[in-house]
């Protein structure tokens with residue numbers, strides 16, 4: 459049985475073991491997937507011990523994505539652009555490769571939901587790691603422009619500079635008036651039950667609100683968007699399953715169906 463694992467700190471609540479176990483069943487792949495709590499100062503050692511025991515690949519979550527980026531001997535283009543690695547695997551020559559499937563997971567979910575994306579103006583809230591990882595994939599999926607709005611404006615502007623003329627940065631409070639069809643919350647404000655403090659005017663013409671966070675109840679941001687009349691909302695559960703599906707494809711060469719797994723996870727949310 460081929461072994462895989464997700465590394466994080468904390469890790470007890472990770473949904474990845476359940477997701478990959480369901481994928482493996484669905485695709486009849488003989489594999490085992492576990493959660494590993496790596497010490498805060500010992501990610502590399504933890505990974506190497508896992509490989510020494512036969513580990514074939516891994517996922518990496520908070521706070522180790524930058525350390526995994528540093529550990530990988532080779533990076534995919536999207537991992538290099540994201541500055542973070544969430545998927546580790548070995549290539550044919552035994553080289554440790556780092557990829558980042560978060561952006562692909564988001565795009566896959568937006569396509570599944572038939573959210574407006576191609577040729578659309580996208581408003582992206584937040585300029586941290588979660589935001590950085592999805593900008594390249596959103597552009598590749600055909601977004602006409604991406605406006606990054608962040609509490610700290612300078613961080614949004616700095617991030618935007620990496621991506622050329624279609625991407626710009628501003629403060630949450632100074633979002634340029636435009637028809638943003640799609641608004642994506644990539645801030646961590648929801649973790650404390652808050653929402654990014656943008657003006658309702660920014661949602662004029664918006665038909666879809668997406669929050670990268672998820673939970674049993676709609677996030678504060680999605681509730682507010684609904685109140686403002688945005689007709690469709692989705693949380694990040696589909697993105698979570700989407701990034702996992704892309705990692706599974708890298709490791710096993712098979713693309714699992716995400717719908718039944720999203721449904722199973724929704725049921726299991728507490």
Ligand code: ATR
Nearest residue numbers: 584585586587588589609610613645646647652654
């Ligand atoms: P992540 O990897 O999840 O993106 P991060 O790098 O710590 O985590 O970034 C958190 C993001 O959420 C940042 O954009 C942060 O804004 P600042 O750069 O101004 O700190 C944003 N954020 C966190 N709490 C917020 C809040 N209450 N309102 C608005 N933005 C918030």
